[in-house]
Amino acid sequence: MSKGIFCLEGDWYLDLKSRTSVRPVLELLEKSNFPAVPYIRRDVGTLPEFEYYLRKWTQQKYARYPILYLGFHGDPGVLHVGEKRNGPVDFAWLEERLQGKCKGRVIHFGSCGTMAKHGNRVRHFLERTDALAVCGYKVDVDWMLSAAFEIILLSGFQENAFTRSGLAAVQRRIKRQAPTLARDLQFRMVIRS
Numbered sequence: 001m002s003k004g005i006f007c008l009e010g011d012w013y014l015d016l017k018s019r020t021s022v023r024p025v026l027e028l029l030e031k032s033n034f035p036a037v038p039y040i041r042r043d044v045g046t047l048p049e050f051e052y053y054l055r056k057w058t059q060q061k062y063a064r065y066p067i068l069y070l071g072f073h074g075d076p077g078v079l080h081v082g083e084k085r086n087g088p089v090d091f092a093w094l095e096e097r098l099q100g101k102c103k104g105r106v107i108h109f110g111s112c113g114t115m116a117k118h119g120n121r122v123r124h125f126l127e128r129t130d131a132l133a134v135c136g137y138k139v140d141v142d143w144m145l146s147a148a149f150e151i152i153l154l155s156g157f158q159e160n161a162f163t164r165s166g167l168a169a170v171q172r173r174i175k176r177q178a179p180t181l182a183r184d185l186q187f188r189m190v191i192r193s
Contacts (some may be wrong), residue, residue, distance in 0.1 A: 001064075001159060002035045002037050002158055003064075003067055004037065004066070004067065005029070005069050006039070006053075006057045006062060008042055008053050009023075009041060010043075010044050010072040010082065011043075011073035020156075021173070022110060023041060025150055026040070028151060029154055029155060033158060040157060051097060058098065065153070065166070066104055066162060069108045069110055070109050070111060072105045072110065072113035076117050077091050077116075077121065079114060080114035090176055091122075098130060099130075102131035102132075103140060104132055104162055105132060106157065108135050108150075110136065111137070111147065112137060113137060113138065114136050115134075115188045121189065122134060126190060127191045132162055132192050133167050133191045135183050135188060135190070137186055138187075140184050149178060151176050152174065153174065156169075156170040157170060160173075164192070173187055
């Protein structure tokens with residue numbers, strides 16, 4: 001059975017005429033994978049919207065979408081949701097809203113640098129949220145390279161069980177199929193112990 005993707009995405013550019021989006025990556029996975037990878041994708045421009053959709057994702061009716069894909073601008077340990085006046089969303093803010101609600105789920109930070117946080121902080125995030133794993137990038141990433149990489153990553157999630165050993169298999173697949181991309185993007189996955 002496919003593992004659905006629940007994607008929350010912010011504006012990538014101030015110019016609202018920009019059509020830049022992770023939607024084509026999700027559509028490719030939906031249309032070229034068998035079975036198809038279902039996804040839900042929502043545009044998020046404000047902190048209240050972000051919080052609303054996080055609550056939705058944790059509801060039982062969306063359990064078939066265990067992959068939370070957060071597509072925003074980022075910095076170490078931080079997502080930038082909406083305009084700067086909203087303030088950054090950090091691990092502590094996310095923990096508070098997701099505490100104990102992510103059992104068997106994976107959170108992917110599709111954002112620049114968010115995973116450049118000390119390992120103890122990331123493990124604390126996993127413990128508090130009960131997530132199976134968290135992943136993302138430690139540096140600013142090139143848009144096209146990260147899109148190509150995420151196709152490999154998200155399809156790898158489809159081919160392996162959401163267990164510690166299944167996610168370790170995803171890590172091995174990445175090392176085998178995309179070692180240069182993973183290195184250049186400084187991809188990091190932390191699996192709950």
